[in-house]
Amino acid sequence: MNFEKIGFDYIIDTLDIVSRLGRRTLKSIEFSKDILKLEKEFENLQSVITLLENNPKIYTTLxxxxxxxxxxxxxxxxxxNGYILDDVELFEIKIFSMISQEIYEILSENYKFLAPQNLEKVIDILDPDKLRIASFHIYSSYSIELSEVRKVIKETKDETLYETEMQLEDDVRKVISRKLSNYNQVLKSSIKRLGYLDLILAKAHQAQKLNLVKPIFTNKTELKGVFNPKVLKILEDKDKTYQKVDITxxxxxxxxxxxxxxxxxxxxxxxxLVQNMAQMGFYIPAIEGEIxxxxxxxxxxGDTQSLEEGLSSFAAEMLEIDRIVKKxxxxxxxxVLIDELARTTNPQEGRALLKSVITILNNYFIESVITTHYDQVGEDVVKLRVKGIKKTEIEENVNYKNIEDYIDYSLIEVDDDSVPEEALTIGKLLKIDEDIINNAYKYL
Structure with missing residues (x-):
């Protein structure tokens, strides 16, 4: 699935993920069929949304x-793996643990499922003097012998003791590393939890900002007021209105x-987009949604033409349909979502191919949506039609820049096989040469 084709790239790009841990967690999300796992994620997401609603400042703090x-x-x-860590590595663990502990103390009481592990004991190992400052070195309090050597060096300036000091510091690093190794699983758990926290906070914030809703998993798909956030943003930037639609x-x-x-x-x-978001644990762009x-x-x-392989758009489309049917x-x-199947071949064969594919999809009871200009595609399908041009609202100043304002995008179920003949109406509204329009009407 090409995320850009369906607008999921916009969903990813608008997530406010601020850490490398969160970005790695995002990359690990998979398209899931595990309803229990998904329901648990939506439960967590709702809890975080409630948290943000009750305490708006906590989002910025976290x-x-x-x-x-x-x-x-x-x-x-x-x-x-038993390595002895150097001072920089020990410093990185200390800073991570201190920040993690601050987050733990914010969340552990009421939102324990979001909180990292309690790393107080890890911090104590790296901060024996309990100064809780953002620095690290081998403190004298780690070793009585090291403390005594340093005192002598300070008093006597005896350079021959520097090597002894360095050896004692190495011994301390070994002890610290051995002690910390007892907490490696706790640290790994905190890394994972903090990555998840970054992601789910971003998802909750996005759900609020984009007016997304929790999907309900049932044995059918029924969406009310569904919309595409990427297109909605584009239209809003142009001061245009997005018409949400209902579809079952x-x-x-x-x-x-x-x-x-x-x-x-x-x-x-x-x-x-909606299907992908729901099965990747995101709320969906709709007023209500069963999935x-x-x-x-x-x-x-219909945009699968492969110049590298020398395929025409029709050949590439047929190979894509073949892959779908074989699956x-x-x-x-x-x-299955197919746009204008066989539109680039002659109408007789195109209609025949369309009806053939429809027959196969129906025989296997596959949830499918196909758009087409062809009529007479068969009886065993649900037929929807876009309402189209609002002819009673047309004004004189219609042009290619505002014609979309006069289109009703809502879907209505129809019983007949007819296809709306609005192409010529659109041509007239766009002030196409009269001979083109008049000749077309004559041939029609």
Whole structure:
């Protein structure tokens, strides 16, 4: 799945992740069919949203602390493998642990599932004088012998004792490393928890900002007021309004018809986005949403031409459809989204190919949405049509810049096989040469 095609790249880019730990956690998210795992994630997400609603300042506080975290996983791995850490590595563990402990103290009482481990004992090992300052060195309090040698050096300036001092410091590093190795699992757990905290805080903040809602998993997909956040932002930047739509899918084929510019392709991409977000543990862009879990998302939007392989757009599209059908015959149950199947071949063969694919998808009860300009595609499909041009609201100053303002993007279920003939209406509104329009009407 190309995230950019469906607008998931925008979802990723607008996540306020501030640490390397959070970014690594984000990369580890997988498309999941485990309903219990997903429900648990949504439960956690709702808890964090509630936390942010009840205490708005806590978001900034936690993010500031998370942004100061360094990824110490490689250092902890060295510790686990028995290496003696140097002063820089010990310093990094100390700073990490102190920041982690601050976050622990904020969350441990009421939000323990979000909190890292209690690292007070780790800090004590690295800060024997309990100064709790952001620095580290081999303190004299680690060793009576080291303390005595340093006193002598200070009093006598005896340089012959420097080597003894260095050896005693090495001995202390060995002791510290051995003690810390007892906490390597605790440290690893805190690293993982802090990465998750950064991510889920970002997801909760994003859900609030983009007005996302928790999906409900059922045996069908029914969305009310669904929208694509990436496109919504683009339109808002142009002072335009985004029309949200309602759609219900079934285990079988839904066909959407409508003129060009009527939002059919955007509907497909948004359906792919919603499914992907739901099964990756994100709230979804809708007013309400029921989602049927699928094995994967198969999206064909007619832009698969491969110059490297010398394939035409039609050949590439057929190979993509072939891959989808072969997966289905092997038992995979995807959400299939196909835009204008066989639109680049002649209408007779194109319609025949479309009906053939519809038959296969229906025979396997695959949740599918196909957009098309073809009519007479079969009876065993749910037929939706984009309402289209608001002819009663057309004004004289319609042009290519504002014509979208006069299109109703809502979907209505229809019983007949007709395809709306709005292309010529759009042509007229765009002030296309009259001969083109008049001749077309005559041939039509």
């Amino acid at each position: 993010k500031r602390k998370l942004s100061a975290l360094k990824d110490i996983e490689s250092i902890v791995n060295r510790l686990s 899918l079934h285990n079988g084929v839904t066909v959407i018809t409508g003129a060009n510019m009527s939002g059919k392709t955007l509907t497909l991409k948004t359906l792919g 049927q879990l699928v094995d994967e998302i198969c999206l064909s939007i 289905i015959k092997k038992g995979v149950r995807p959400l």
